[in-house]
Amino acid sequence: MAFGIDALSFPNRKFKIFILFILGTILVVTWATVNRNRTVTLNEGRISQRVLDDLKKDLEKFNIEINEKIRPLDLRITNLENKDRKYPPVKYLAEKDRKRILITGGAGFVGSHLADALVMAGHEVTVVDNFFTGRKRNIEHWIGHENFDLLNHDVVEPLLLEVDQIYHLASPASPPNYMYNPIKTIKTNTIGTLNMLGLAKRVHARLLLASTSEVYGDPEKHPQREDYWGHVNPIGPRACYDEGKRVAETMCYAYAKQEHVEVRVARIFNTFGPRMHMNDGRVVSNFIMQALEGKPLTVYGSGKQTRSFQYISDLVNGLILLMNSNFSEPVNIGNPSEHTIMEFAEMIRDAVGGKTPILNLAKMEDDPQRRKPDITRAKVILGWEPQVSLNIGLNRTIEYFRRELDKSKKSKLVDL
Ligand SMILES: NC(=O)c1ccc[n+]([C@@H]2O[C@H](COP(=O)([O-])OP(=O)(O)OC[C@H]3O[C@@H](n4cnc5c(N)ncnc54)[C@H](O)[C@@H]3O)[C@@H](O)[C@H]2O)c1
Numbered sequence: 001m002a003f004g005i006d007a008l009s010f011p012n013r014k015f016k017i018f019i020l021f022i023l024g025t026i027l028v029v030t031w032a033t034v035n036r037n038r039t040v041t042l043n044e045g046r047i048s049q050r051v052l053d054d055l056k057k058d059l060e061k062f063n064i065e066i067n068e069k070i071r072p073l074d075l076r077i078t079n080l081e082n083k084d085r086k087y088p089p090v091k092y093l094a095e096k097d098r099k100r101i102l103i104t105g106g107a108g109f110v111g112s113h114l115a116d117a118l119v120m121a122g123h124e125v126t127v128v129d130n131f132f133t134g135r136k137r138n139i140e141h142w143i144g145h146e147n148f149d150l151l152n153h154d155v156v157e158p159l160l161l162e163v164d165q166i167y168h169l170a171s172p173a174s175p176p177n178y179m180y181n182p183i184k185t186i187k188t189n190t191i192g193t194l195n196m197l198g199l200a201k202r203v204h205a206r207l208l209l210a211s212t213s214e215v216y217g218d219p220e221k222h223p224q225r226e227d228y229w230g231h232v233n234p235i236g237p238r239a240c241y242d243e244g245k246r247v248a249e250t251m252c253y254a255y256a257k258q259e260h261v262e263v264r265v266a267r268i269f270n271t272f273g274p275r276m277h278m279n280d281g282r283v284v285s286n287f288i289m290q291a292l293e294g295k296p297l298t299v300y301g302s303g304k305q306t307r308s309f310q311y312i313s314d315l316v317n318g319l320i321l322l323m324n325s326n327f328s329e330p331v332n333i334g335n336p337s338e339h340t341i342m343e344f345a346e347m348i349r350d351a352v353g354g355k356t357p358i359l360n361l362a363k364m365e366d367d368p369q370r371r372k373p374d375i376t377r378a379k380v381i382l383g384w385e386p387q388v389s390l391n392i393g394l395n396r397t398i399e400y401f402r403r404e405l406d407k408s409k410k411s412k413l414v415d416l
Contacts, residue, residue, distance in 0.1 A: 093122030102163040105170035107134030130154040155192035169210040176281035182240035189244030197255040208264040214242045223372040236366040269334025273312030274400035291352035301363035303342030310335035311393035314386040321382040334373035335386040
């Protein structure tokens with residue numbers, strides 16, 4: 001009998017194990033399926049596990065792709081942070097001679113060249129910029145240097161810093177840029193200037209305002225001397241800039257009179273050179289780009305209107321001399337060598353070496369007809385006058401634009 005039970009129970013036990021195995025498998029498969037289709041609550045919405053798994057996979061793929069893209073940038077930052085990296089040569093200045101200098105708009109065309117000159121002279125420079133028209137590239141060669149700081153800040157907001165001198169340059173400068181958002185241009189030149197004058201008052205710093213020849217408007221006197229009050233249309237398309245700068249000058253002298261802030265006002269005439277924006281609509285950059293790209297050079301109006309252009313290094317020297325002078329009235333900083341716009345177009349086309357035609361387009365509203373600084377004051381007070389001839393300056397600028405154009409063509413090829 002015992003044999004009979006054993007004999008029966010053996011296949012029975014195998015059968016039981018088999019049943020248990022089948023049941024277990026069904027259980028595991030059912031659990032996996034249910035779990036995969038299970039809905040998961042994400043914030044207020046519901047999402048299935050399957051969708052969630054797919055999303056996770058997509059995210060992993062995205063992470064891999066993005067890391068590949070970020071790697072070159074990481075390498076660039078690491079290079080920038082590398083203590084062994086080479087900076088342009090910097091003079092050593094004794095503590096008593098070394099100044100803490102703020103440059104607003106220091107990532108722009110003029111500001112970045114001014115930062116170069118001041119850091120190289122041994123001063124401690126802080127650049128403040130909101131990068132509206134400025135670029136980090138313009139000052140990246142100083143990032144990480146112990147005498148250099150960069151703040152991403154809009155001057156329309158107040159700023160607290162301990163400084164000895166403020167070069168207040170923050171403002172869009174080319175017509176398309178300042179007309180793009182006229183209200184912001186007015187705010188930058190009024191509230192921004194008030195903020196910087198307030199800072200100058202608090203920390204007893206000297207402030208230099210980068211004013212402009214545009215305060216003379218479409219001048220009725222020629223050449224323009226600093227005692228000429230100007231001829232500006234207060235409601236024209238350029239007024240946000242012209243009147244903004246005029247009131248910025250007014251503010252400087254109000255702070256000087258009432259709060260004894262030391263102010264310097266530079267009335268800057270058209271300036272050109274490397275680091276100008278390639279597409280900012282200013283006449284020099286327009287002509288150079290058009291000539292380099294083999295396009296017709298476009299002259300607004302008859303082309304008989306005149307301008308005087310100074311090279312950037314002359315302007316920077318003039319600004320530094322003025323800041324460190326004892327003279328507080330406005331000073332013209334510009335090159336009195338006057339040419340018609342048509343002459344400029346021909347000069348640039350010849351320097352580039354092209355044969356593209358020159359096209360006359362409709363005249364721009366409120367475009368000044370004559371511009372030429374009288375620089376007697378700068379000569380007498382600062383001992384300053386331009387050193388770089390138009391030809392030399394143009395050749396340097398054309399070379400810079402050529403390189404930039406090559407770089408942008410190469411980067412477009414890489415993007416493809
Ligand atoms: N370049 C010229 O021919 C010329 C002529 C006359 C006057 N200026 C004056 O010189 C200064 C510099 O001109 P540029 O040619 O270098 O122009 P730019 O546009 O290259 O530089 C202006 C800089 O100011 C910054 N900026 C603008 N609004 C700002 C804000 N609200 N807060 C902080 N930063 C701000 C921009 O991002 C840019 O870096 C300007 O004040 C301009 O009016 C220049």
